[in-house]
Amino acid sequence: MARSSKLPTYLIVLFVMGYMGYSWLTGPGPVPTAPPAPASPPPAASMGAAGQPGYALNPSNAWPPAASAGSAQGLAPDLFSVNYYVVLDGSGSMNESDCSEGKRKIEVARTALSAFARSVPAQANLGLAVFDRRGLSERLPLGQDNRDGFSQAVERVQVSANTPLKSAVELAYSRLLDQGRRQLGYGEYHLVIVTDGLASPSQKPTSAVNRILAESPVVFHTIGFCIGERHSLNQPGRTYYRSANNPQALQQGLETVLAEAPDFAVSQFGD
Numbered sequence: 189m190a191r192s193s194k195l196p197t198y199l200i201v202l203f204v205m206g207y208m209g210y211s212w213l214t215g216p217g218p219v220p221t222a223p224p225a226p227a228s229p230p231p232a233a234s235m236g237a238a239g240q241p242g243y244a245l246n247p248s249n250a251w252p253p254a255a256s257a258g259s260a261q262g263l264a265p266d267l268f269s270v271n272y273y274v275v276l277d278g279s280g281s282m283n284e285s286d287c288s289e290g291k292r293k294i295e296v297a298r299t300a301l302s303a304f305a306r307s308v309p310a311q312a313n314l315g316l317a318v319f320d321r322r323g324l325s326e327r328l329p330l331g332q333d334n335r336d337g338f339s340q341a342v343e344r345v346q347v348s349a350n351t352p353l354k355s356a357v358e359l360a361y362s363r364l365l366d367q368g369r370r371q372l373g374y375g376e377y378h379l380v381i382v383t384d385g386l387a388s389p390s391q392k393p394t395s396a397v398n399r400i401l402a403e404s405p406v407v408f409h410t411i412g413f414c415i416g417e418r419h420s421l422n423q424p425g426r427t428y429y430r431s432a433n434n435p436q437a438l439q440q441g442l443e444t445v446l447a448e449a450p451d452f453a454v455s456q457f458g459d
Contacts, residue, residue: 251368251373251403251404251405252365252368252369252373252404254369255369261366261369261370262370263370263372264367264370264371266311266371266375267371267372267374267375268371268374269311269312269313269371269375269376270309270311270312270313270375270376271312271313271314271315271330271364271367271375271376271377271378272308272312272313272314272315272378272380272445273314273315273316273317273330273360273363273364273377273378273379273380274301274304274314274315274316274317274338274380274381274382275316275318275319275356275357275359275360275379275380275381275382275383276297276301276316276317276318276319276342276345276382277319277351277381277382277384277385277413278318278319278320278321278345278346278347278348278349279319279320279347279348279349279350279351279384279385280347280348280349280350281384281385282294282297282347282384283347284384286414287413287414287432287433287434288414288434288435289434289435292347293384293413293414294345294347296413296435296438297342297382297413297438298339298342298343298345299435299439300382300435300438300439300442301338301339301342301382301442302338302339302342303439303442304442304445304446305335305338305339306335306339307443307446308446309446310332310333311332312332313330313331313332313367314328314330314331314332314334314335314338315328315329315330315331315363316328316338316341316342317356317359317360317363318341318342319349319350319351319352319355319356320345320346320347320348320349321346321347321348321349322346323349324352324355324356324359325359326359326363327341327344328341329363330363330364330367350388350391351383351385351387351388351391352387352388352391353381353383353387353388353391353392353393353420353421354387354390354391354392354393354395354396355391356381356393357379357381357393357396357397357400358396360379360381361379361396361400361404361406364377364379364404364406365404368404373405376405376407377404377405377406377407378406378407378409378445379400379406379407379408379409380409380410380411380442380445381408381409381410381411381421382410382411382438382442383410383411383412383413383415383419383421384412384413384414384415385415386415386419386420387420392420393420393421394420397420397421397423397427401426401427407428408421408423408426408427408428409427409428409430409444409445410422410427410428410429410430411430411432411438411441411442412429412430412431412432413432413438414433415431416431417429417431428444428445430444
């Protein structure tokens with residue numbers, strides 16, 4: 189009798205099961221699922237004037253803006269310099285002696301600002317604008333190695349006239365903006381205002397301050413000498429404002445401006 193060529197059924201079953209097991213072990217892994225969509229960014233933590241985001245929260249900020257044609261400036265030797273631009277109020281009320289222990293307020297301011305100038309780090313830039321009998325003008329451009337010149341310019345202030353704070357803020361900002369272009373936006377920019385009065389009519393600085401805070405990294409520091417806390421330059425959470433009711437408080441207010449400066453210690457102030 190001839191032998192059948194068919195395989196036994198149990199062998200066929202074993203073969204099929206073995207093939208299926210092999211395919212399962214060597215086949216492709218599970219199809220990956222798409223990653224979850226990223227969460228939406230949180231809303232801005234704070235807003236600038238008129239509901240606009242402040243400079244630090246504005247994703248489209250680009251400071252400084254390019255200079256107009258024909259006004260190109262060379263690069264600063266140190267792109268990371270810290271800059272302090274001081275505005276000194278030389279209005280008529282600085283001749284008074286309120287809060288000054290018998291001295292004229294301008295005399296107290298001269299002493300405090302001279303100590304401030306000596307304490308500004310050597311590698312930082314310092315500049316000065318004044319409004320007084322001679323009008324509003326820059327008295328010392330931003331620079332290093334100019335501390336004696338700063339003190340001399342303060343000594344030459346001729347107290348008189350009004351308080352054009354808005355124009356003074358805009359002048360100071362224009363100088364910081366020029367320096368920002370020279371430093372390609374790197375470094376720090378501080379606008380320091382020493383004043384003893386409210387702004388003259390049409391010279392309230394609020395709109396200028398709001399614009400500068402929204403478009404630039406400039407930090408505002410104001411020492412209000414003998415005028416309390418109610419001042420247009422006092423914007424809690426947005427500007428630094430310190431009320432000084434005596435010569436010591438005025439000097440301490442200027443100390444705090446430098447508190448974060450590199451290599452600065454409060455013990456250096458006035459040395």
